[in-house]
Amino acid sequence: MYFFLFCIVTLVLMWFITHLHNIYNHLKEFPAPPIVPVLGHVFDYVDPKKALSILTNNLVNHGGVIRQYIGPRKPSLATANRDFLQFLCRHSKYIGKAKYYRYLKPWLGEGLLTSDGHQWLSRRKALTSSFTQSGVLRNFVGVFEEKSDQLIKEINDLSSDKANVHLIMKRFTLDVFCETAMRVSLSSLANSADSNYAISIESVCEVIQNRMTSFMKNFDFFFQFSSDCTREKKNLAVIDGMLHKIIKAKHQERRQIGNAKERKDMLDLMMEVDIEGKTLSSSELRAHVNSFTFAGYDTTSSAMSLVLYEIAENPSIQEKLLEEQMQIFSGKLNNASVTYEILHKMAYLDMVIKETLRLHTIVPCIGKRATKDLQYEGKTVPAMLNINICIHAFHHNPNYFPEPDKFNPERFADETKIDPFAYIPFGVKPRQCLGKEFAMLEMKCALSKIIRNFQVVKVPDFQLDLRPKLVLFSANGIWVGFKKRSVTDENV
Numbered sequence: 001m002y003f004f005l006f007c008i009v010t011l012v013l014m015w016f017i018t019h020l021h022n023i024y025n026h027l028k029e030f031p032a033p034p035i036v037p038v039l040g041h042v043f044d045y046v047d048p049k050k051a052l053s054i055l056t057n058n059l060v061n062h063g064g065v066i067r068q069y070i071g072p073r074k075p076s077l078a079t080a081n082r083d084f085l086q087f088l089c090r091h092s093k094y095i096g097k098a099k100y101y102r103y104l105k106p107w108l109g110e111g112l113l114t115s116d117g118h119q120w121l122s123r124r125k126a127l128t129s130s131f132t133q134s135g136v137l138r139n140f141v142g143v144f145e146e147k148s149d150q151l152i153k154e155i156n157d158l159s160s161d162k163a164n165v166h167l168i169m170k171r172f173t174l175d176v177f178c179e180t181a182m183r184v185s186l187s188s189l190a191n192s193a194d195s196n197y198a199i200s201i202e203s204v205c206e207v208i209q210n211r212m213t214s215f216m217k218n219f220d221f222f223f224q225f226s227s228d229c230t231r232e233k234k235n236l237a238v239i240d241g242m243l244h245k246i247i248k249a250k251h252q253e254r255r256q257i258g259n260a261k262e263r264k265d266m267l268d269l270m271m272e273v274d275i276e277g278k279t280l281s282s283s284e285l286r287a288h289v290n291s292f293t294f295a296g297y298d299t300t301s302s303a304m305s306l307v308l309y310e311i312a313e314n315p316s317i318q319e320k321l322l323e324e325q326m327q328i329f330s331g332k333l334n335n336a337s338v339t340y341e342i343l344h345k346m347a348y349l350d351m352v353i354k355e356t357l358r359l360h361t362i363v364p365c366i367g368k369r370a371t372k373d374l375q376y377e378g379k380t381v382p383a384m385l386n387i388n389i390c391i392h393a394f395h396h397n398p399n400y401f402p403e404p405d406k407f408n409p410e411r412f413a414d415e416t417k418i419d420p421f422a423y424i425p426f427g428v429k430p431r432q433c434l435g436k437e438f439a440m441l442e443m444k445c446a447l448s449k450i451i452r453n454f455q456v457v458k459v460p461d462f463q464l465d466l467r468p469k470l471v472l473f474s475a476n477g478i479w480v481g482f483k484k485r486s487v488t489d490e491n492v
């Protein structure tokens, strides 16, 4: 018995040592910035304000694919090289998610964002085809508009002439999401007080962020004894409880009226999905709704807030946006309603959003790993090694975007000049964001209304304090001022 155990432990150890040896050997084929013994590149990432620019410089100065050592953690590769990215996309069959996505699993289960292989592929195909059906997004525009009107009212009622718009936008995006995904009226905007659901989502996101940055909580063993683990469990119970009730009610509704509903929400569409002759189970539905919430809530709210910040900083760009709105709505600014077609006419707003997503890359890095050794330009990319695709560094690489720190929407005037392997705010194929079109329409609807109703102005002395987490955030909020446009604007 002991001999048998000894053999198993020895075999596991041998496998582990060979595996690490293989990784370290192959990694040497890639360049690396100067390495401090034992600590590796830890000092590059100590100051979160500088971490992204240091990583970007390292990548640009060393050819775009480098090895990284963060203390005793397993080493990884980082990239901001479009050829290498194209190579990874070509081999997508052998590319899975980086290991740290497991921090999301207690919440997102085997949803789209966290699953891999056949399970991911079959669900992605089914969900993509139901979300790209004509009319689905068109139907959501009504909700975007209704919630944008509430947003305008909230800004109108502000007691101060300036606001941390990120907080307002978070409530707006969550309201939009709950209404479009489940037809649940959270009304966190109107009530201003956050619901338990919203508070729980915020709290779970915080725990996930803490795990990303803490060495000890990185290990499941230590995490389970932490207060964060208790907090996560408590809040997941709230989220699950709410979704459970909604899904049960939906099942009942479908038993009564079948598929005959005119205005379908995301959950209706998910319930109609047919994967190899089966529908999604209740726990799968919860995993997908949670994945959509996580993927769409903080990202869209940060993006919209940063657009407002940039147009406050750049009044001439804001003027041009207003002109476009006046042209589209023939001078009738304040109360005109939008449609799916009208939102597609807002070409300059589209350019401003795209440039904001470049300059302030909302998802700064995504993580992949190869499931087998791959050959790239005579070097081996070892299996099971995390590969950090540093989207921020792609977007700030002067070889792809000259004067990368300048806010210049004109870069997007001719989309054919944009390299699809260098501009990747919504991730890379085949795992590109499923909510891209949804997010663009939602942002355009709200921003168009804000621009038509208010002049967005800079708050003196306010400077963004941007830090990379799963989603880019500003530690001191995102502050802008609002001045109501006079009624005469309608007659300009």
Ligand code: HEM
Residues within 6 Å of the ligand: 112, 113, 114, 124, 291, 292, 293, 295, 296, 297, 299, 300, 303, 362, 363, 366, 367, 425, 426, 427, 428, 430, 431, 432, 433, 434, 435, 436, 438, 439
């Ligand atoms: C400005 C807003 C948004 C940005 C910048 C953004 C960005 C991204 C990025 C970079 C990824 C790839 C993640 C990875 O590979 O690890 C992704 C995936 C995803 N996003 Fe978004 N996203 C946004 C809004 C949304 C919205 C509104 C939704 C849902 C309604 C959504 C749903 C998803 C889903 C389901 C995935 C996983 C796709 C898959 O793995 O098959 N996103 N997003």
